[in-house]
Amino acid sequence: MEDEFAIQSFKPTLSANLAFQRKLLPIFKYRESLLYAIETFQVTLLHGHTGCGKTTQLPQYLYETGWTKEGKIIGCTQPRRLVARSVASRVSEELKTEVGKTCGYKIQFEHNVSSETKIEYMTDGSLLKEILTDPLLERYSVIMIDEVHERTVNIDLLLGILKRILLKRPDLRVILASASANIQKLNNFFYEQDKINTNIISVEGKLYPVDVMYLENPTENYVNTAVETVLNINSSYPSGDILVFLTDRREVDECVKRIEAFSVTTPEDLPMLVPLPLYSGLTMDEQLRVFDIYEQRFRKVIFCTNIAEASVTIDGIVYVIDSGLCKLRIFNPYSRISKLIRVPISKSNAIQRTGRAGRTNPGKCFRLFPKNVYDSLKDESDAEISHTDMLPVVLFLKSIGLRNINQFPFFVPPPTVHIIAALEDLYFLGAIDDYSNLTDPTGFQMVELPLDARLSKALLSSATYDCTYAMLNIVSVVMAGDVFYRPARNHHEATACHATFITEEGDILTCLNVLESFLVRKKDMKWCKTNFLNYNTLNHASEIRRHILPYLQRFRISPERRLTDTGSSKIIECLLQGFFRNVAHLQDDGSYKTISGSPVWIDQKSTMNNKNIPWIMFTSMVEYEGRAFINGITKIESKWLEKFYNRKK
C-alpha cells in the first residue's frame, strides 16, 4: 500500500484543545484585530479555515462591542438553510437566550426573529430577496457573507450589490469570509477598482494533520481503485472510518454493492466493513444512517458524492479517498440545454475534501491520481455564474433598475451570450418589453415569485384559463422534484403503485394527481411509503404551495378559480404560456425533435415513454453523453400551438 502512494505531509497546523469554550476557538486571538479592522475599513476580508469559529463568534464580538446600539442589526449569510438555522441556535445557546430573541434566523418557509433580534443568520438568497424591499440594506450595520469561496451565483450577486451599496453607505461594514487563501482578487475588486478600503485578516483553523498520498501512476478506473483502496486500508491501517468521494449515485451504489459482497467473506481478524451510501437523492432516514455509531469490530465506509464536501459533515472520519472528480451542470446558452459532465475538481476542492479526515483525529487522504495531476489542477473552480442559466440573474438585475446589465459590477462577468439568451427568454415570456424594461405587472410579479420563470408565467396566466387552483398545485410539485420513489429492490412493486396515479395527459397532471391525493390524505407519511411516493418531495411541494398563496392574494389572483368541467386542456394550454419553447414533435423513426430542431429523447422515468404522442411539451431537459433527455412530458395538440405562435406574432 505504502509503495503505491508517494507520501507527502499536509498542513501540520494542530490545535490539540477540543474544549468548546468560546475563548479557546482560534478566532478569539484575533478578536481585537478583527474589531479594529471592522471599525477602520469598510470591507474586511477574512480568510479562515473550517472550525476557526468565525461564523458563530464574529457576529457576537460585534454585538458585544455595540454595533447594534443604534438600532441596526448584524446580518450573516450562509449558502445553506440548515446551517443558518443551526448556527442561530448555537449562538443563542452561547448567549443563553432562546432562538428568535437576541439572535434569530430567516430562511425560506421559516423565520424566527423578533423586534429584539440583533444578530440575524439567513441564507444568501434570503438577503438578496431583501434587496427588493430595502435596496440599501439599511437595517444592517454589518453584513457578513460566509463561504465566499463557494462562489455560487448568489454570492457573486451579493458581492456586486454590496459594492454598489458601500459606495452610497460609508457607515456600512462588510465582512467577506472565505476558506480560500486566494483573497487578493476580492481586494482588487473593492480597493483597486473603487477605492473601498479593505483589510485582510487570516485566521488559522482547528484541523488535525492529514497525510496526503498520491498514486504513482494514473488509474484507468477510479471506481475499482477506490474499492481496492478501501480494502487495503481495512487490512493494513488502524481503526477509523473511511469517506470516499465519487461523482454520482450510480458509482456510489455500485461501490456499496461490491463492499457488501466482500463483507460476507471478511476474515475474522479484520474489521467488518459497513458500506453506506450518501447522496442527496436518498431519503432523510437513509442519509442519517451515516451518523450511526458502530461497535469497534465494524468500520464504516461512506461512499458519497459532492454532498460531503461542504453540506454534510461527519465526525470520526480518519481516511478520505478522493477520486479527484465531480459532476458539474453546464448550461448551453444556444440550445438552452444543460449538461451534466464529470470534471476534475480544483486544488481548493481537493484540500477541502482532505480536511474532512482531520476534524476529530489526525487522518490520511488517498488521492486516486498522481501528484503531477494535482499540480495541474486549477486553484479554484470556475464561479457558477460562468456556466449557468442567467435568466433569474437578469430578471433580478432588471428589478433593481439596471437598464443595461453590463452596468452591474460583476466580480466576474458572465459570458455575453448567456446574458443575451436570458434577455431573449425574458422577452418572449413577457417579463421585459421592447425597451428591455420590466413589464408591469407580469415582470414585477415574476421577480417576486420564488419559482422558475416559466412556472411563474404559467401561474400568472392561470386566471385567464380559470385554472389557478390546479396551477398552484402544479407549480409547487414541479418545483419540488420527482414525486415517485423507485427503489432498485422492489422496482416492479413501485411501478405498479405508481400506475394508479398515471393520467393519460402525461407527467405533469400525474404529479398534480399525486400532490392532491397527498394533501387529501393530510400528508400521511405511511401512505407515501406504501405507495412508493417521495415524502420529502411532496412535503416540500406543500410548503411551496403554502408559501405562494399569499403572493396570489397580493396579485389579486383568486386561488379558488378552478375548472368546472373535467377537461384538462385549459390547464395544459396555460402551462404552454410558460413552456412554449419546450415543445417536441414525433418523427417518423419514433424519435423526437424540438421546435428548434434538436433531437431529444424522452427520459426513461417519464410516464410518457414509448407512447408515441405526436406533440409533447416538456418541463426539463438534460444532456447526457451527447443526448438530450426530456422529462415532465405532457401531451399537447398542435392546434394549441398554432394558435399560440400566431398570437405571439
Next chain:
DNA sequence: CTCTCCCT
C-alpha cells in the same frame, strides 16, 4: 437511457 448540489 441517466439524473453533482444548493436556493428565493
